[in-house]
Amino acid sequence: MAVTETGIPKLDVEGLSLKSVSLWQITWRRLFRRKSAVVGMVILGILIFIALTAQWIAPFDPIQQLIGKEEGIKKRAAPCVHAFGCPMDQPEHIAGTDGNFRDFFSRLLFGARLSLMVGISTVSFAIVIGTILGALGGYFGGWPDNIIMRFMDVLLAFPSLLLAIAIVTVLGPGLINALLAIGIVSIPQYARVVRASVLSVRELDFVSATRALGGSSYQILFLRILPNALTPLIVQGTLGIATAILDAAALSFLGLGAQPPTPEWGSMLGAERNQVFTAPHLVFLPGFMIALTVLSFNLLGDGLRDALDPRLAHLS
Amino acid sequence: MVQYFVRRLLLSIPVLFGILLVTFVMARVIPGDPCRAILGEKATKAVCDRFIHEKGLDKPIHIQFGIYMGEILHGDFGQSIRYGMPVSRLLVERLPMTVELSIAALMVSMIVGIPLGIISAVRHNTWVDVITMVWANIGVSMPVFWLGLMLAFVFSILLKDTPFWLPPSGRVTPGIPNDPFFEVWGLNLPETGVLPSFFYFLSRLNLLNAALTANWELFKDSLTHLILPAMALGTIPMALIARMARSSMLEVLGQDYIRTARAKGLTQVKVIFKHAFRNSLLPLVTVIGLSLGGLLGGAVLTETIFGLSGVGRTLYDAITARDYGIVQAFTVVIAVFFVILNLVVDLSYAYLDPRIKLD
Numbered sequence: 095m096a097v098t099e100t101g102i103p104k105l106d107v108e109g110l111s112l113k114s115v116s117l118w119q120i121t122w123r124r125l126f127r128r129k130s131a132v133v134g135m136v137i138l139g140i141l142i143f144i145a146l147t148a149q150w151i152a153p154f155d156p157i158q159q160l161i162g163k164e165e166g167i168k169k170r171a172a173p174c175v176h177a178f179g180c181p182m183d184q185p186e187h188i189a190g191t192d193g194n195f196r197d198f199f200s201r202l203l204f205g206a207r208l209s210l211m212v213g214i215s216t217v218s219f220a221i222v223i224g225t226i227l228g229a230l231g232g233y234f235g236g237w238p239d240n241i242i243m244r245f246m247d248v249l250l251a252f253p254s255l256l257l258a259i260a261i262v263t264v265l266g267p268g269l270i271n272a273l274l275a276i277g278i279v280s281i282p283q284y285a286r287v288v289r290a291s292v293l294s295v296r297e298l299d300f301v302s303a304t305r306a307l308g309g310s311s312y313q314i315l316f317l318r319i320l321p322n323a324l325t326p327l328i329v330q331g332t333l334g335i336a337t338a339i340l341d342a343a344a345l346s347f348l349g350l351g352a353q354p355p356t357p358e359w360g361s362m363l364g365a366e367r368n369q370v371f372t373a374p375h376l377v378f379l380p381g382f383m384i385a386l387t388v389l390s391f392n393l394l395g396d397g398l399r400d401a402l403d404p405r406l407a408h409l410s
Numbered sequence: 411m412v413q414y415f416v417r418r419l420l421l422s423i424p425v426l427f428g429i430l431l432v433t434f435v436m437a438r439v440i441p442g443d444p445c446r447a448i449l450g451e452k453a454t455k456a457v458c459d460r461f462i463h464e465k466g467l468d469k470p471i472h473i474q475f476g477i478y479m480g481e482i483l484h485g486d487f488g489q490s491i492r493y494g495m496p497v498s499r500l501l502v503e504r505l506p507m508t509v510e511l512s513i514a515a516l517m518v519s520m521i522v523g524i525p526l527g528i529i530s531a532v533r534h535n536t537w538v539d540v541i542t543m544v545w546a547n548i549g550v551s552m553p554v555f556w557l558g559l560m561l562a563f564v565f566s567i568l569l570k571d572t573p574f575w576l577p578p579s580g581r582v583t584p585g586i587p588n589d590p591f592f593e594v595w596g597l598n599l600p601e602t603g604v605l606p607s608f609f610y611f612l613s614r615l616n617l618l619n620a621a622l623t624a625n626w627e628l629f630k631d632s633l634t635h636l637i638l639p640a641m642a643l644g645t646i647p648m649a650l651i652a653r654m655a656r657s658s659m660l661e662v663l664g665q666d667y668i669r670t671a672r673a674k675g676l677t678q679v680k681v682i683f684k685h686a687f688r689n690s691l692l693p694l695v696t697v698i699g700l701s702l703g704g705l706l707g708g709a710v711l712t713e714t715i716f717g718l719s720g721v722g723r724t725l726y727d728a729i730t731a732r733d734y735g736i737v738q739a740f741t742v743v744i745a746v747f748f749v750i751l752n753l754v755v756d757l758s759y760a761y762l763d764p765r766i767k768l769d
């Protein structure tokens with residue numbers, strides 16, 4: 095059976111069988127054909143694995159200060175692996191220790207959990223609120239649309255990190271407030287995406303048909319119109335997770351997000367940033383992990399966009 | 411064009427109004443007593459009552475908003491508790507640093523990003539293209555604060571005692587004379603007013619001031635101090651610009667008129683720069699405009715890392731010190747600046763693509 099470039103099986107002339115292929119199957123196949131997307135998925139898979147199993151694979155408690163608990167422990171010790179020639183009389187810490195005698199490697203592992211949670215929860219929050227606002231605006235039009243979209247314009251008028259900082263100032267520093275701030279800041283982009291999709295299908299025949307059949311506004315909006323907004327939302331959401339993780343790390347770095355001793359990469363980096371010249375690994379590793387996580391979501395998001403919208407595929 | 415300009419200008423009025431409203435509401439919902447926040451914990455009740463009456467804080471909320479709007483429109487941003495001077499003065503003092511840094515970062519990102527994007531579009535699917543795009547993907551994923559610290563580590567520690575050494579923090583080496591150009595020129599300026607403030611603002615742009623006073627030692631020193639922060643801040647926009655330049659070029663290069671131009675026998679250079687590049691500019695302008703907003707946000711982080719007292723760093727200090735006057739004023743100014751930028755981007759859009767004006 096001949097397979098076209100899009101991955102859809104061609105009509106089998108002899109048997110006349112036409113296997114139906116769903117959009118998701120096509121997307122999945124296209125996604126797997128893109129090297130960068132596969133790389134993104136592999137990195138993300140490893141990170142998810144680390145996040146799920148952190149409590150079993152981490153050699154130490156990420157919050158416990160090991161002073162007095164372990165012989166020869168030093169503050170901000172360089173990475174030490176016995177197998178790679180580190181003297182046996184020094185305690186083994188794969189990524190060294192931080193300024194509070196904590197095992198840095200364990201903290202890095204637990205950081206994966208927090209970062210993924212941060213990214214996914216803020217974006218989910220923003221998507222839910224953004225979808226509701228965008229759908230209401232797009233579907234009903236008129237003054238509700240005007241009010242909602244002008245408000246979104248105002249939110250977009252602030253550089254996102256600055257607005258998040260301002261919101262955290264009002265709410266008070268802390269991880270939950272930082273998440274809320276980043277969530278609020280990213281609402282407009284989702285509202286816009288959903289509104290645009292709603293506007294583009296609102297007047298189409300299948301919507302009119304549902305209306306003629308006596309479908310309620312609720313049915314039309316949620317069962318007929320919104321599914322059309324799903325693909326752009328998925329792409330935007332995946333890329334949005336990357337931005338959310340970056341912004342959350344930045345807030346924590348500034349001391350406005352996760353508070354010590356929470357093992358959050360941004361706050362770990364912020365706590366040790368003055369040590370960059372004496373113990374560079376304490377600054378390098380958390381930042382590297384942030385970059386890796388963000389990279390995986392960016393690669394996956396780009397891959398999804400190309401897979402879901404083949405018109406763009408030739409450009410990348 | 412004029413009609414479009416006016417309409418676009420009018421459309422930004424509700425947004426500006428919204429910005430003022432949002433910052434006003436934010437300042438009101440900040441927990442704590444405004445009187446004790448400004449006059450200190452020990453202020454007595456009588457003093458506080460008088461203060462609240464003087465500031466109009468006992469009036470209905472919509473009248474308070476009116477007063478606030480009036481003050482902002484008159485350029486009065488109130489007093490800073492921490493620095494004990496008008497916020498507007500502080501703004502004139504600190505803004506130039508951020509402007510200089512943002513412009514430098516944008517220059518870095520455009521000078522590197524655009525050619526890279528064009529090269530990888532022209533050499534589509536070759537190793538140049540692959541490397542550029544891998545690098546661009548990594549570039550957009552970098553946390554600015556981490557990149558800054560790593561650059562400082564590499565250029566100040568690892569490359570110490572080499573010609574590539576760069577200073578890890580600060581704006582100028584202490585001791586280098588930095589006299590404002592209007593003093594060097596012997597201009598007699600009035601004490602207060604818009605013009606002296608503007609001149610003061612210009613003189614705080616170190617590179618400009620150094621050039622105006624022919625102080626080349628200062629110029630070189632400022633430049634070396636600016637390189638690392640500009641590189642840190644410019645990397646994300648650089649990667650975005652490279653990606654956008656590439657995809658936009660690819661789209662244009664695939665069009666029929668490019669084939670026609672090639673068929674005519676035009677040189678590759680002419681085809682790329684005269685025919686293709688101009689038409690690929692449009693999406694680039696958007697990306698550059700949008701990056702500027704990111705630059706302003708990233709400036710908070712970059713200035714914190716490199717110990718520069720610009721708007722971002724001051725804003726951050728004000729937040730930690732609960733100096734709400736500064737937070738409110740600086741946020742408004744940055745947001746307004748951002749709105750103006752977007753306006754400029756939209757207008758240049760209309761200029762580059764005359765079809766836009768029609769709808």
